[in-house]
Amino acid sequence: MTDNAAPSASERLLDAAARLFYTRGVPNVGINEIIARAGVARMTFYHHFPSKDDLIKAVLERRRVERAAWLAQADERASTPRGQILAVFDLLSEWFTAPDYRGCPLLAATFELGGQLNAARPYARAHHEAVRAYFAARLEAAGVPDSGALAAQLHLLLEGATVVALVQGGPAAEAAARAAAEALVP
Amino acid sequence: MTDNAAPSASERLLDAAARLFYTRGVPNVGINEIIARAGVARMTFYHHFPSKDDLIKAVLERRRVERAAWLAQADERASTPRGQILAVFDLLSEWFTAPDYRGCPLLAATFELGGQLNAARPYARAHHEAVRAYFAARLEAAGVPDSGALAAQLHLLLEGATVVALVQGGPAAEAAARAAAEALVP
DNA sequence: CGGTTGGCATACCGACCGGTACATATAATT
């Protein structure tokens, strides 16, 4: 019983912050708005998170785990390693057509927080490595030589598709990414 | 004689704003800092740009032209259409290793300005279309069938490389992008 | 019962934000 009953104040804060950060950008959302949306008193917020930076980090870690779970969905969509790799790109099209799609939240935060601070970069980097590891493991299982290099190429397609889908809109980027992946994976 | 003599106040403002916006993020840079760096009085700024938004748009348009010029450099680096396409990826490695590299400025602004405002998206979208048009024209000249679809795939590799280079650091992303491009272009 | 815990409410702080008012100086044009 890890999560029962009504969500606690800190969970509601994380939920509200994650939504607002994603749709409007981390620096563009103030504490006041977060606590109002979460229905939580100001002091309760500072009781759970010493500062806004701590909340940001908690949200980013949550997002990272969330993205990893998203990636793992591909396993259930195909049985062969090659099928699982291509299934990742199928997942993209569903993601891109979500009404509030605004790119990968970890990458977005990396841009938004900008500067030399790098607050979000470690989380985005960890996610990128997880994606490459996912591809590499399945390429190796399929007996593809030089699996690491090809995994990096597939990763470029995935990341490229997420940003092009954001800028261009619509699911067109996914079709190109999947077509390229099919051409690259033997 | 389009640009002679010392740079005018408005040029200095654009220079300073472009630098600061890129290295620290558009919303994280205030007017005070821009005018201080440009060595320009506050009122002079508001004389040239009615508001910060107007300055942002002027900087974005400048950046868009700048990126187009960057792309055109590939023409001088190779004579064959296929060589010019691959030369674009060579340009990437030099870009990525710049000390203050922080991704494509147009994409960065799209993330930073966030929300439904979309202030930067039209500029980023125009640039994306220019990149695809560049690839498509050279693929067509090389007699490659379905040049539009392949151009979109190459574009994904390019955009993917820019964001992976930002998150991961180093020129590793460029090598993967170029290898994938060589595999995709017949 | 009494104390601890978690939450609520609100008023407040200094700092900075984008933007404006106003008064002034300089340089070229007429």
Add this chain to the structure above:
DNA sequence: AATTATATGTACCGGTCGGTATGCCAACCG
């Protein structure tokens, strides 16, 4: 010489920011 355009310097506006202070409440549990 007078006028106009361009630039400067500075003080100020309302608003919002992240963060703090203080006090009250209700539930749980020894």
